[in-house]
Every structure is written in C-alpha cells, then in structure tokens.
Amino acid sequence: MDSSHFAHRGHALRRGRISEPGRLYLLTAITQHRKKVFYDWQAARLLIGEMRELHEQAQVRSLAWVVMPDHLHWLVELGPLPLAPLMQRLKSRSAIAINKASANSTGRLWQxxxxxxxxxREEAVLDVARYVVANPLRAGLVARLGDYPHWDAVWL
Known part of the structure; x- marks a missing residue:
C-alpha cells in the first residue's frame, strides 16, 4: 500500500467519496511533483503543527500519522468537518506556513x-496504524522506527 500506488489514480478517487463523522479514515496526501519537501525538519514540523491544530479544534481525532519526505499518511477519526474541507484546510494552511517560513519554498506544495x-469494521485499526508508522522502515530511511522523528500514534 505504498503511496505511489495511489498517485496514478488522481481525480477518479473523488467519485463516490463519502464523509462520515466518527468513521476512521486513512488519508494520504502527496507533494507536488513528489518534491521531498519534508526532508526539511522545519517544514515537517509546520505540517505536524497544522495537523495538531485540527486535532485540538476537534475536527479530527488523530490516531496515527507519519510525514514522509514527499507525502503524508494520517489515520484519523473524522469529526464534524467533511473530508474534502479537512484536507483542503490542512494542505492550504501547511503550504502557507511552509512557504512563509522558507525562502526556498513558494507556490503549490501539494498535488x-x-x-x-x-x-x-473488520479491519484491524492497530494493523493500519502499524502500516502507517512503519513507512520510514519500508522506505529504508531508518533502521529503527524510533530513529525517525516525524510520526506518532495514540497507542504509545
């Protein structure tokens, strides 16, 4: 379930999408041209700050997430804000913050x-969470998950 698997399907993914408050969703967003924006520590932390803000505003309940160099995996329990506005808000606010903080970053950040x-219901939430946080290991970015700085899960 690597994020490159999702990238080629583009706009077709939107057809039939429903937003159901209280439902668990695994969300994936990819940077424009798969640029490795989040190799930059500050950029990754700005994105994480925006995710935490949405959590604190009770728009979502973050269960697990990982910020990879060129994409985000975010396992959430959806709050009152529907999926599309939630992701629009996250992507917009993170792009504004990152572009403002970096002289090297301008324009579109996200695909x-x-x-x-x-x-x-039959899917094991912990298995999905493990998949999410193990991304850096599968990508060969670290030898141990604890060595990767940009992930979290409520079960810790």
Missing part, C-alpha cells in the same frame, strides 16, 4: 486531491 480509505 491536487488526496486518497482516502474508510476503514471497514
């Missing part, structure tokens, strides 16, 4: 759209 996967 259009996002991928969402609504978890079915």
């Amino acid at each position: 259009k759209g996002f991928h969402d996967h609504a978890l079915r």
Whole structure:
C-alpha cells in the first residue's frame, strides 16, 4: 500500500467519496511533483503543527500519522468537518506556513486531491496504524522506527 500506488489514480478517487463523522479514515496526501519537501525538519514540523491544530479544534481525532519526505499518511477519526474541507484546510494552511517560513519554498506544495480509505469494521485499526508508522522502515530511511522523528500514534 505504498503511496505511489495511489498517485496514478488522481481525480477518479473523488467519485463516490463519502464523509462520515466518527468513521476512521486513512488519508494520504502527496507533494507536488513528489518534491521531498519534508526532508526539511522545519517544514515537517509546520505540517505536524497544522495537523495538531485540527486535532485540538476537534475536527479530527488523530490516531496515527507519519510525514514522509514527499507525502503524508494520517489515520484519523473524522469529526464534524467533511473530508474534502479537512484536507483542503490542512494542505492550504501547511503550504502557507511552509512557504512563509522558507525562502526556498513558494507556490503549490501539494498535488491536487488526496486518497482516502474508510476503514471497514473488520479491519484491524492497530494493523493500519502499524502500516502507517512503519513507512520510514519500508522506505529504508531508518533502521529503527524510533530513529525517525516525524510520526506518532495514540497507542504509545
């Protein structure tokens, strides 16, 4: 379930999408041209700050997430804000913050759209969370998950 698997499907993913408050979703967003924006510590922390703000505003309940160099995986319980406005807000606010903080970053940060996967009741939430946070290991970025700085899960 690597994020490159989702990238080629683009706008077709939006058809049939539903937002159901209280439902668990795995959300994936990819940077424009898969630029490795989040190798930059400050850029990654600005994105994480925007995710935490949405959590604190009770728009989502963040269960697990990882910020990879060129994409984000975010396992959430959806709050009152529907999926599309939630992701629009996250992507817009993070792009503004990152562009403002960096002289090297201007313009579009994210690809259009996002991928969402609504978890079915029979899916093991912990297995999905493990998939999310293990991304840096599978990508060969670190030998141990604890060595990767940009992830979290409520089960810790």
